[in-house]
Amino acid sequence: MTPASPPDVFAPTQLGPVRLRNRTVKAATFEGRAPHGQVTDALIDYHLAPARGGVGLTTVAYLAVAPEGRTHREQIVVGPDARDGLARMAAAIHETGAAIAGQVGHAGPVANGRSNGVKAISASRMPSPLSMQMIRSATEADLTRVTKAYVATARTLVDAGFDVLELHMAHSYLISSFLAPSLNRRKDGYGGSLEHRARLGRQVARAVRDEVGDAVAVTAKISLSDGFKGGVTTDAGLEYAQLLESDGTLDALQLSGGSSLMNPMYLFRGDAPLSEFAATMPLVVRLGMKTPVGKGFLKTYPFEEAYFRDKALRFREALSMPLMLLGGINRVETMEQAMADGFDFVAMGRALLREPNLVNDLAAGRAVEGVCIHCNRCMPTIYSGTRCPVIAETAALPN
Template structure:
């Protein structure tokens, strides 16, 4: 019997050939900020392997919105390189999505261009900046709110010009829009602070402006946390309220993730980072930060569908399309998500391990991914060859040093 995961689905103006989406997982394939030929090949292989849509991770909407220097900024210079990528994905029959985001207080850039301290929902001490030496952050003013929302719009328009079929507005994992949603970061006393629905007000305004700009041509999704995964963080009940706000604003799809980069990175992956993997990180700041995280992280073992309990609450509360993310690695797990009313399944590590996995599921050549959830792929993004599965051959470093449009 053919799984319903292989049937088409409509997301806003976009029809996907099946329900499988490659998640945005930082690739480490834009050295000096320039999309590389290896980034093109990475996403082309996901489309060739059967995924309906592949998501290019962390496309910053302005230079100060990057977390690291080696990340894509959605500026005019990036468009020719990204057009090579989207053309390659389209030739394989897939759709391409650009994840548009801003890091806010979570940044390791050596210098900011527009502000002395990084922007966030609230000002004061910046816990995310302890390692990088940025001990303070700046609360966004009304002018800042308007300007950054405008940058999201400009980024979405450039994504359209580069041939993308969709944009994913990142509202999770501790980046800027997540800093508004999170009760840990948002201490505002104006209309953008308070209860969960009020904390979602600014992200919803960004969504509205992006929809007004590109929503008739591109699918517009939002990535949110169904749990932030630490005491005092946002819960599944908060996620329900956030989802309701975004549904009313007209989001075409919500991608349900979880965990925070600083407070609970283990929650993002549903398992711990191995010590051996940490030592492979070449960036000294990131290596030190990751070592510190390992000191306080709880010991957790991976299990499939680890966000399902939280995501069910959101599914029960809203009617718009939802994409389940969190440890799906078997055809049975994918079908469970379908049976419980989720419209798509988003996969990361399983497709990094084997980009052809969706085709193998479809053809009966596999029913379970060979991914071991070792998480060594997570830190491989900091290596010269970028993100890869350590159970597979190494990436071609030369391709990662060559601009996509060269």
């Protein structure tokens, strides 16, 4: 239902049990600042920038629940040895008045088993374009172990002072791989019908909620569309969202799209930085990216403001639970339209990387839109510390 009087996107609001100073969310984008799998000052500073810049909630990306659940080895596996660093980061963010979320996930087939030193798992056996290894099909024992790992991770983050847990159920990560028919060819209770393919995501959400209760908000990132044949379609994504809503385990859904494994540009839109990405890869991958198949991996989709809005409106019409709109949100009028459409929060990524102070500037009327040009050259920097190359180039220009 769309509200009769849309809320002010910059006014305080509630996300489950958590009070937020406004309805803006710094979306999870891999930071590349945990070289030894630990919280660093650089990682804290990365999140302090948008927190000081006015966002209501900043999201720490890719907190893995298990060693094989990392996309590569330079990521945090949440456990007792990571708790103190996570607590230090949460305290620093809270000092700014912002809240902090942890994106809790298992990369599944998006994990680089060669980098991690642990073979990746997925819904079904498949070759990995990242490690050039075979990814094995997860056993039921694996799924029980992973579910318990989600619970342990959730408890650690709550103890560390995090306000929100975002369960990653999109982008062909483990839970998402179970939802995609072409990636899930199982014959057991986790394969076949959508209800069976949704089983892992639902059991993880239930287990996490049972563990944390109302101590924190629990949300999930789900797919509006994976953007590849045999992936999660909009119809299937909506049906999955309805199942999650009926379970009553989540406080909100963040609506995303694309596949980190099959079609990453479906999420980002705009220019495809093929040469910049190739330069960061090992030789065999660089050569592969020059082939027609490799070039097709980074497809080009024209950028438009709020490019997921049309699909997201279908979810808004069918669901009553709070929803976060994501996808190319740069203008205050787009944020206001999202509120008028009935969305409860807006999530921003590249715009805040380019201008960490953007929310403050929009709220104060000093700006009406961000200056991000959607060149996507920030994407390949994830291996050396995610940043906007345009900032450095602009700073180098003569006055």
